[in-house]
Amino acid sequence: MYTTSTALLEALHEAGVEYIFANLGSDHPGIVEALAAARAEGRPLPQLITVPTEMVAMSCAHGYAQITGRPQAVFVHVECGTQSLGGAVHNAAKGRVPVFVFAGSSPFTQEQELPGSRGEFIQWAQDVHDQRGIVRGYMRYDNEIRTGRNVKQLVARALQFACSDPQGPVYLMGAREVMEEEVAPVQLNAAHWQPLAPAALPPDYVTQIAEALVTARRPLIVTSYLGRDIEAAVELQALCERLAIGVFESVPSYMNFPADNPLHVGTQWNEPRQHPALAEADVILVLDSDVPWIARSNRPHPDATIFHIDVDPLKEAMPLWYIPAVAQFRASARVALQQLNAAVAACAAPAERLRERRTFFGELHRQHQQQLRAAEQRQDVLTPAVLTAAVRERLDQRSIVISEGVSNFKVIFDHIASTRPGSFLSSGGGSLGYHGGAAVGARLAAPDHTVVALCGDGTYLFSQPSTVHWLARRYAAPFLTVVYNNRGWRAPRLSALGLYPDGYASRASELGVSFDPPADYAGIAAAAGGALAVTVRSVAELDDALDRAFHAVRVEGRAAVVDAWLPDLMAERRATPPDSSSR
Numbered sequence: 001m002y003t004t005s006t007a008l009l010e011a012l013h014e015a016g017v018e019y020i021f022a023n024l025g026s027d028h029p030g031i032v033e034a035l036a037a038a039r040a041e042g043r044p045l046p047q048l049i050t051v052p053t054e055m056v057a058m059s060c061a062h063g064y065a066q067i068t069g070r071p072q073a074v075f076v077h078v079e080c081g082t083q084s085l086g087g088a089v090h091n092a093a094k095g096r097v098p099v100f101v102f103a104g105s106s107p108f109t110q111e112q113e114l115p116g117s118r119g120e121f122i123q124w125a126q127d128v129h130d131q132r133g134i135v136r137g138y139m140r141y142d143n144e145i146r147t148g149r150n151v152k153q154l155v156a157r158a159l160q161f162a163c164s165d166p167q168g169p170v171y172l173m174g175a176r177e178v179m180e181e182e183v184a185p186v187q188l189n190a191a192h193w194q195p196l197a198p199a200a201l202p203p204d205y206v207t208q209i210a211e212a213l214v215t216a217r218r219p220l221i222v223t224s225y226l227g228r229d230i231e232a233a234v235e236l237q238a239l240c241e242r243l244a245i246g247v248f249e250s251v252p253s254y255m256n257f258p259a260d261n262p263l264h265v266g267t268q269w270n271e272p273r274q275h276p277a278l279a280e281a282d283v284i285l286v287l288d289s290d291v292p293w294i295a296r297s298n299r300p301h302p303d304a305t306i307f308h309i310d311v312d313p314l315k316e317a318m319p320l321w322y323i324p325a326v327a328q329f330r331a332s333a334r335v336a337l338q339q340l341n342a343a344v345a346a347c348a349a350p351a352e353r354l355r356e357r358r359t360f361f362g363e364l365h366r367q368h369q370q371q372l373r374a375a376e377q378r379q380d381v382l383t384p385a386v387l388t389a390a391v392r393e394r395l396d397q398r399s400i401v402i403s404e405g406v407s408n409f410k411v412i413f414d415h416i417a418s419t420r421p422g423s424f425l426s427s428g429g430g431s432l433g434y435h436g437g438a439a440v441g442a443r444l445a446a447p448d449h450t451v452v453a454l455c456g457d458g459t460y461l462f463s464q465p466s467t468v469h470w471l472a473r474r475y476a477a478p479f480l481t482v483v484y485n486n487r488g489w490r491a492p493r494l495s496a497l498g499l500y501p502d503g504y505a506s507r508a509s510e511l512g513v514s515f516d517p518p519a520d521y522a523g524i525a526a527a528a529g530g531a532l533a534v535t536v537r538s539v540a541e542l543d544d545a546l547d548r549a550f551h552a553v554r555v556e557g558r559a560a561v562v563d564a565w566l567p568d569l570m571a572e573r574r575a576t577p578p579d580s581s582s583r
Contacts, residue, residue, distance in 0.1 A: 004148025005030030005179045007186060008102065009038070009045045011155035014190065017073050017100065019064065019444065020046045021057035023084075025077025026120055027104025030179040046073060049444075049475060051437075053467045054081050058088030058169075059437025060471075061099045063402065066228065066425050066438070067445035071098035071162050078105055078126045082134050082171075087431020092169040093138035093317065094290075095253065095428025096225070098162035099169040100155075105131055105144075107176045116176035135171055137317075140164075145174035148183035156193035163195035165332065166312040198332030201309065201339050205327060209285065209307050210343035216283035217353070218360065219245045220265075224289035225428055226333045227254030233421040235337035236287070237261065242341070243349055244357035245285075246364070248277050250292050252413055255424040259417035265364040269410040272297040277364055283307075288333050290315065292323060300324075309336045372414055382539050384408045384484055387564050388415035390542050391452065391482060394550050399423065400442055404435035404455040404463075408484050412454050433462030436481070440468060443477035450554055451479035457486065460521055469529025469559055478559040480549050481525070486566045487516040516568065522561040532560035 009031070012020070024032065038045045051057035054076050061072040076082055082103045092099045106127040110118040118124070132142045141161035145151050151174075158170040201209070213219045221240065227233045233256055240247055240263050247257040249267045257264050265277040278284075278293060278300055286292045286308045293299055300306065308325040311332065315321040329336070375385035388411060395401070395416075403426045405412040418424040425442070427434040435453040443451045455463070460483050472478055522533030532552040534545045542564070549560035 001182050002185055003030050003034060003179065004145065004151050004174065004181045004183060005034040006037070007148050007151045007183060008145070008155060008174075008179075009034050010185075011152040011188075012073050012100070013045050014152075014188070015155065015159050016070060017046045018070070019049050019061070020073040020075055021049045021051050021060045021441075022075040023051055023054050023057055023077060023081055024075065025081065025104065026122065027078050027106065027176050027179075028075065029176070030116070031075065031104075049471075051467065051471060053464050054084035055086045055088045055433060056437040056440075056464050056467045056471065058085050058092065058099065058101070059434045059463075060441035060444075062088065062092050062095070062097050062427070062434065063425070063438030063441030064445045065097050065099060065441075066095075067400070067422070067442050071100050071159060072441075073100045073102065076101065076103045078103060079128045079131045079134060080126060082131060085135070087429070087433060088437070089135050089138045089169060090431045091427040091429030091434050094430065096165075096167045096228075096311065097169070097428070098159075098167045100159060100162060101135075101169055101171045103131065103171070103173045104179065105173050105175045109177060114177040114180070116180040131173055132171065135169075138169065139171045140166075140168040142171040145172055145178055147178065148181045149186070151183075152186045152188050156188055156190070160193050160195055165196070165198060198335050199330055200335045201329055201331050205329065206339045206343050208327075210340055210347060212283045212305060212307070213239075213243055213245060213285065213340070214344060214347045214349045216281075218277075218280045218357070219243065219283045219285070220277055220281035221245055221247050221285045221287055222250055222278070222289055222292040223247070223252070223256045223287045223333075224250050224291070225253045225256070226288040227252075227256035227421055227424075228288075229332070229334050230421040232288075232332070232334035232337060233257065235334055235341060239337055239341050239344065243344060244354045244361065246277050246281075246357075246361040248275060249413075250289055251409070253426045253428040255418035255421055258419040259414075260419050262358070262362040262365045264368075265361055266368045267410055267413055268293070268298060270294065271410070274298050277361070280360075285309065286323065286325070287336075290318070290321075309333060372417070376415065378539050380539065382536065382542065382564060382566060384411045384566060385415050386539065387482070387484065387542065387566070388412050388454070390546055391454065392416050394546055395452070396450070398448060399450045399452060400425065400446060402426070402435050402439050402442060402451065402453045404432065404453070404459045405484060406432070406456055406459060408456060416454075432459045433464065435459065436463035436465055436468030437471075439479040439481070440471050440475070440477045443472075443479050444475065447477075450550070453479060453481045454484065455481065456484050457518060457521060461519070465521070465524050465561075466528040469525040469531050469561075471529075472531075472559045473529040476557070478553050478557055480553045480559070481561045482549075483521050483561065483563045484566055485518060485521065485563055487518050487568050520563075522563040525559060525561040529559055531558060532556075533563075534560065535563045535565070537565045
């Protein structure tokens with residue numbers, strides 16, 4: 001039989017989807033039968049990857065799409081599976097990553113009126129009023145399959161939304177009777193369902209922005225996720241080097257600009273300090289950034305002229321958002337930068353002004369690098385900076401770093417110091433647990449690369465590591481995890497002390513954020529997936545542990561987890577008084 005399920009799978013294959021990360025249930029017999037029939041008959045369909053937990057499945061598709069730019073499919077079971085996607089849906093939405101999600105739904109008949117009618121207890125319990133509503137606020141598009149006769153059109157339309165800027169996840173659902181329906185095959189012309197072409201700047205504004213950048217005394221570009229498009233990162237470097245423009249990265253989720261370039265002036269996370277480049281800038285171009293600065297402690301000069309170019313300039317999913325820009329544009333950063341590079345090529349920028357800019361930004365870069373190198377000097381205590389630098393020393397041109405540090409977000413980004421577009425990723429969202437599934441997805445997308453995931457101990461637990469490492473072994477997708485283990489959640493502590501630096505929390509011996517004694521994080525991966533398990537408790541053990549771990553991934557073809565014990569969260573609290581400047 002050729003069913004709706006057959007047509008759905010065929011539509012995904014025709015659209016170029018290579019993998020289905022699936023957690024199948026009693027609503028998927030049509031899918032199971034269609035996959036088995038295709039295998040028996042030698043017909044090509046996307047490869048099924050069995051993933052025991054839904055959030056990991058979604059994170060796998062997230063990581064794969066970040067590497068390739070191509071959306072993959074996630075199949076889950078009714079409303080329960082939809083809810084179990086959890087924060088991974090948030091991450092794909094906020095990170096603007098295309099993912100196709102399909103969920104079955106409970107049968108809508110119970111007297112065997114149609115094939116697939118109810119026959120199991122759970123099909124009454126899993127029948128809810130608005131299954132699509134569970135994730136509607138995060139989806140670029142959602143719909144219900146009501147007949148197999150137009151399922152290919154629905155898949156094509158969903159993927160068109162997913163891949164058009166601003167990109168993001170999409171959701172289709174279908175009841176069991178519909179998925180079992182026998183239908184006639186449908187052929188589509190894929191050329192009719194292409195993503196929208198990337199938007200460009202209006203010509204008049206290209207000239208205005210170009211002239212402002214050329215004539216400015218201290219032009220600055222602020223970005224966060226421009227590097228998701230590798231060509232945009234290349235165009236950014238060309239523009240900045242031509243005009244001696246500084247680059248400041250605010251909570252960067254990609255490698256946007258080479259860390260070793262003298263025009264790179266640093267990064268900012270939540271630390272309460274004013275960045276000098278932002279304070280000095282008279283013309284600021286914000287390119288693809290959700291939070292270009294946090295005004296409570298770090299803001300531009302009030303007289304600065306600010307332009308904002310973004311795939312999502314209105315931040316439609318954020319009820320409260322604004323920056324003091326004189327003009328804002330919905331445009332592709334790559335296309336806008338190509339336009340600006342063409343415009344400034346014809347401009348004669350004063351040579352003396354360019355030299356002065358290079359000197360100013362070069363000095364900020366030198367100071368920033370000097371601070372980083374000082375933090376990497378090895379002492380008696382294993383610090384996050386020392387740990388990250390040791391990882392960096394073992395990376396090569398075929399390495400991809402996936403970061404899910406939280407309180408160590410800035411430390412990891414700064415000390416990995418990526419210089420190659422596409423070599424550094426993070427989720428772009430705020431729901432923890434992304435890194436494990438994303439690492440598996442990235443390794444499937446780039447099987448000849450070394451994938452390294454860096455995370456905190458709390459984040460490691462969020463990632464459902466037993467599922468992740470079973471998956472890595474089952475599908476030959478080994479990667480290295482380094483756990484920044486401070487025996488607790490540091491981020492809530494910093495947040496509390498930021499508001500109450502002299503309050504009760506600053507003196508309490510227990511804040512409800514400690515994981516001491518910790519779980520055997522490396523042992524979880526060894527038990528679930530045969531990973532190399534290494535625990536590091538001192539600086540002296542670090543090099544040997546990392547050498548063994550990289551060898552396991554690169555040579556032995558198995559995953560590895562290095563559980564690195566950093567200073568204890570509560571010991572750090574006792575040794576470091578709150579910074580009153582955060583008030």
